[in-house]
Amino acid sequence: MDLKRSDLLQGTLDLLILKTIEHRPLHGYAMAQRILETSREVLTVQQGSLYPALHRLERKGLITAEWREAESKRMAKFYSLTASGRTQLAEEMDQWQRYARAIQWVLQAPEVAS
Amino acid sequence: MDLKRSDLLQGTLDLLILKTIEHRPLHGYAMAQRILETSREVLTVQQGSLYPALHRLERKGLITAEWREAESKRMAKFYSLTASGRTQLAEEMDQWQRYARAIQWVLQAPEVAS
DNA sequence: TACTGATATGTAGACACACAAGGTATGGAC
DNA sequence: GTCCATACCTTGTGTGTCTACATATCAGTA
Structure with missing residues (x-):
């Protein structure tokens, strides 16, 4: 009913996740918080998007998981x-820059x- | 089989189309050419993406069509x-800027x- | 004790949209 | 007469984000 548009552009979530754990491991919940924070409250990552994305990235061998105490x-x-x-990550950052520049x-x- | 990634980020095509006809009417084929040109060969709009998008935008009342001689x-x-x-268009440009800034x-x- | 809220992970189903691949038709050049 | 660029279109497929729901733990508090 409402014209609610999707919060994230399809294809950018992986980039955000990879970037967010570039310098230290994080658990899913903390990633979402961190992305919200660093994007200055603009980008909200829904749990129903986040966890499937993490599993996808793990299956692709781009990230690895480990249970630890938070x-x-x-x-x-x-x-x-x-x-x-x-x-x-390096590739996707590159592509994003290229893409954003092209749109611009x-x-x-x-x-x-005429 | 090949890792071919999608050329356009889902959600940005409408913006590109609306922007491209901001100052003068164009037909679909010319829009694709114009987008390719202004994006400096980065953004290729496939016909299978373009025409459905045009019909979608027309249904939404954002654009109108007229047969003319090219x-x-x-x-x-x-x-x-x-x-x-x-x-x-104004809204979508705004949202894009906001979004791109947030990713940045x-x-x-x-x-x-630590 | 029971409750509430923040923390933390997950799944199922719906939906939007870009894509590949196919098709039709016309006009100009050769 | 054949080819290419122009110009339109549709069908089916896949991917990825969303909503909504389910589960569990821990701290604080009423």
């Missing part, structure tokens, strides 16, 4: 980048002379 | 923005102190 004293699944995950060019294209 | 002397369907299409923030987030 700060909260509760067990949580910490994910970290694999070597190929790191390569993938279209949006700023000078009006054509 | 430069090529052949009949072609020229699309132009409606008033609500113009509003939508995540990608440039300073490493957390």
Whole structure:
């Protein structure tokens, strides 16, 4: 009924996840918080998007999981980048820059002379 | 089989189309050419994406079609923005800027102190 | 004791949309 | 007469995000 648009552009979630665990392992819940925080409250990652994405990335061998105790004293699944995950991250960052620049060019294209 | 990734991020095609006909009506085929050109060969709009998108936008009342003779002397369907299409364009440009900025923030987030 | 809220993980089903692959037709060049 | 660029279109498929739901633990509090 409402015109609610999807929060994330399809294809960018993987990039966000990989980037967020670039420097240290995090569990899913913390990733979502971290992304919300670093995006200054703009990007909300839904749990129904996050967990399937994590499993997908794990199946692809880009991240690995390990159960550890979180700060909260509760067990949580910490994910970290694999070597190929790191390569993938670099590629996806590159592609994003390229893509965003291209869109920008279209949006700023000078009006054509009639 | 090949790792061919999708050329366009889902959700951005409408924006590209609306922007491309902002200042003058164009037919579908020409839009694709124009987007390819203004994006400096980065963004390729497939016909199988373009035409359904045009029909979608027309159904939503954001654009209107009119058969006219093209430069090529052949009949072609020229699309132009409606008033609500113009509003939508402004909104989508806004949202894109907001979104791209947010991604950028995540990608440039300073490493957390351990 | 029972409750509430934040933490933490997960699944099932719906839906949107870009894609590949196929098709039709016309006009100009050769 | 054949080929290519132009111009339109549809069908089916896959991917990925969303909503909604289910489960469990722990801390604080009434």
